[in-house]
Amino acid sequence: MGGSHCFLLPRGKTPTLLFSIDAIPVSTSPEPRVSTRIVLSRVSVSKLFREKPRALRLEARATVTRIPETADSRVSEELRRETEESLQWRSVCSQVAAFASTSAGRAMCESGELPIGADREESERLLDQTAAAVLLPEPLDFSGVDDVSEIVRSAVAGELLTVRELCAVERSLRAAGRVFEQLKQVSGDSDSRYSPLLCIFQDCDFLTELAQNIEFCVDCTLSIVLDRASKKLESIRMDRKVNMEKLDSLLKKVSIRVFQAGGIDSPLITKRRSRMCVGVKASHKSLLPEGIVLSSSSSGMTYFMEPRDAVDLNNMEVKLLSDEKAEEIAILGFLTSEIAGSEGEIKHLMNKIVELDLASARGAYSLWIHGMRPTFTRENENLSVDIEGIQHPVLLEPSLKRLKMVKSSEAVEDSSEFPIGEPPVPLDIKIGHATKVVVISGPNTGGKTATMKTLGLASLMSKAGLFCLLSLRPHFHGLVRFLLILVITSLSTFSGHISRLRKIINVVSKESLVLVDEIGSGTDPSEGVALSTSILQYLCDRVGLAVVTTHYADLSRLKAVDSRFENAAMEFCTETLQPTYRILWGSTGSSNALSVAKSIGFDQKVLDRAQEWVEMLMPDKQKERQGLLYQSLLEERSRLEYQAKKAASVLSDVKKLYDEIHSEAEDLDRREVALKAKETQLIQQELKVVKSQMDSIVKNFENRLQNATPDQFNSIMREAEAAIASLVAAHTPTDDMFDEGTENQNSYVPQIGDKVYVKGLGGKLATVVEEPGEDGVTVVRYGKIKVRVKKNDMKLFQRTMKDMAVTTSRLIKGQEQKKYPRRPSMEAKENEEEASFGPAVRTSKNTVDLRGMRVEEASHRLQMAISGSRSRQVLFVVHGMGSGAVKASALNILRNHPRVAKFEEESPMNYGCTIAYIK
Secondary structure (H helix, E strand, O other): OEEEEEEEEOOOOOOEEEEEEEEOOOOOOOOOOOEEEEEEEEEEOOHHHOOOOOOOOEOOOOOOOOEOOOHHHHHHHHHHHHHHHHOOHHHHHHHHHOOOOOHHHHHHHHOOOOOOOOOHHHHHHHHHHHHHHHOOOOOOOOOOOOOOHHHHHHHHOOOOOOHHHHHHHHHHHHHHHHHHHHHHHHHOOOOHHHHHHHHHHOOOOOOHHHHHHHHHHEEOOOOEEOHHHOHHHHHHHHHHHHHHHHHHHHHHHHHHHHHHOOOOOOOOEEEEOOEEEEEEEHHHHHHOOOOEEEEEOOOOOEEEEEOHHHHHHHHHHHHHHHHHHHHHHHHHHHHHHHHHHOHHHHHHHHHHHHHHHHHHHHHHHHHHOOEEOOOEOOOOOOEEEEEEEEOOHHHHHHHOOOOOOOOOOOOOOOHHHOOOOOOOOOEEEEEEOOOOEEEEEOOOOOOHHHHHHHHHHHHHHHHOOOOEEEEEEEEEEEEOOOOEEEEEOOOOOHHHHHHHHHHHHHHOOOOEEEEEOOOOOOOOHHHHHHHHHHHHHHHHOOOOEEEEEEOOHHHHHHHHHOOOEEEEEEEEEOOOOEEEEEEEEOOOOOOOHHHHHHHOOOOHHHHHHHHHHHHHHOOOOOHHHHHHHHHHHHHHHHHHHHHHHHHHHHHHHHHHHHHHHHHHHHHHHHHHHHHHHHHHHHHHHHHHHHHHHHHHHHHHHHHHHHHOOHHHHHHHHHHHHHHHHHHHHHOOOOHHHOOOOHHHHHHOOOOOOOEEEEOOOOOOEEEEEEOOOOOOEEEEEEOOEEEEEEHHHEEEEEOOHHHHHHHHHHHHHHHHHHHOOOOHHHHHHHHHHHHOOOOOOOOOOOEEEOOOOOHHHHHHHHHHHHHHOOOOOEEEEEOOOOOOHHHHHHHHHHHHOOOEEEEEOOEOOEOOEEEEEEO
């Protein structure tokens, strides 16, 4: 059955022809019947288009309205609104609205209409868009984007658009193109991280030609139609300009003549009744014979007259002005029809702009709350919900310091559970796939409702593509995507509570999340427990997950008979009699009514009598013993958590130290190669010097032999042999300067500068930096690391000529010390002082880096580092090479500072670094 109608309705001077077709299709499918109304509009007929050869534009717009006729759909929609209200979804949307840039995007957020994914794929797409928006280096520029939906609707309805409305459409189209170009520039050619945002504009028409046409025809600054809009308009305006010049010249001459004749105090040209005229006194009307009086002043003393010669010119002005207005209306009508014809493309483009704006707002909101992307779990995973440290975003809002939102009057229903200004306690939620019902128990104001709502809000936010707010220890392994989320909060009457439960039971499915606060409350406890038990067992077979809060202890016993049930309790401190807002999985909580009553000063006799009743009603519970056992378990858990955190901190420090030492070892390998190359170069240079000296001795010997007498041969030979012997002795190591093998190892005395192999360093080469003490222990340096080593654990490799010179000087010094021995007390004191510093291992904690600083800044930094160092600590001062000004200042401070026992300047193994020993 169906019908069609045709109406010709007047709209001002432009009649509009409307077609309407009503139809009710016949369907054989089991789906509910749907009424469909299709409205086709419009045929705009205007005399302004008659000039165009039979130009008649017909635009058809089909609007299909699906009207569900089932009561279940209305009930589901009602439950959805109640669920979003209970979860404070509109408050979350209002937080996101603060980051939206377009008016349409803000309106959607403020009304709580933030898009929610209809299925898993759509939710994943929204999350991908949010993740890409988080990575944007700078916010997208949506300036110039207006909500033009009403303008387009007016154009489709046949209403003539004004210049300002046309400019709004043109400005929005241009702004949309700029946003797309900015997004392409950010993504570049190969960066796929922003592809989810670029895909939003897939199959979008930016209507560049329409924007160019509007820009060509109108001036948006002056809000006028330009001459170039049409040749006819340009011709009309040119004719009107010439005509006005003639009319103005004529009226100026007439007004001057009237003035000179005394007919007016000053020349006056004005417009009356859309015609140009001159002013003249009533007594001098005769000065303009055959003139037409158009009007007079309020006193009647002045007439405004149109001279006879100006009549034709005024007539021409009126005609040209009318033609100009008609042509302008024709141009505006043409542009209006172009916008109406592009209705679908404009709406599609503006919807995509709003979608991009919402994605950008979700990304900025996620950065603001330090959110983490949720992931959806699958059936083969162990846990359906695995979240650590999640927090309620609405409850956290008062404690956020960087609040950008202007609108902060939203009431928080459960704000009594958390002190204003303090962040909510992070919650850990872990629910297995086999679990279908979670029963949360605990005291009043302990956080049961907030915990339940946090889970529901996290599920809703993940469906809408929002990141979830986690604490400083975030972990969001997974969350099942529930198709339908249903919430029942505490109602004032039992009938209202049970009525809502009935509605939920009728619409739940295997993909539903049901949250019920204080299930079965408001009636007789025994009947409430019985009804709640039956409802929960019924839901076990029909929902994906149900979470309920209760004060009924009997509901916590369901876990013992059905593995699909799980218990959780809100922690309560019996010492302070205050909730801690932490959830304990697998535990059963107590309401702690008697403890709370005692804390507020209730009569002890009344409490004792109440305790007797408790024991009589529940003799098998032994509440007191259970409470003590529960408290001891909590203390043991706290102790283990503290030890775990301490162990984790120590492990972190050890790993950091290991990484630093490993980095130093790799650096030492490179330095060892460089040192060997340098030593080889020094030996080659020394060989060249020795060869040159030998050549000089031989050449001198040959020259002297040529000029010497036979008697002088012997003396010349002896002198040459002595010179060669001296040169050989100078470059021949003595027995105490070189390693003579394993059998002489015990007689080896380490000297400063010796290159030795140290047992335990993997065959690496080290340098002796301190003489051995009385116990035979000496200090060697391996790169930046100093190690105390016994004499028997090292083996001599070689000594350079510089080292041999130093060794010789030390041998002489040792002989002098034998002649003049030092007091044993002084030597013991020095050895004790050197031993107390321990190995010099460089780490980030005992290093001060002065490179790149000015002398004053470096001096201050070094003094602060020395003052902050512990006693007997080794401090590594990195001053670099540079010009030497920072190094000189650092050495001067180390030389004069009272806390510096001694310091070692840089060496070939440690360029640009001085080691200071702090007293």
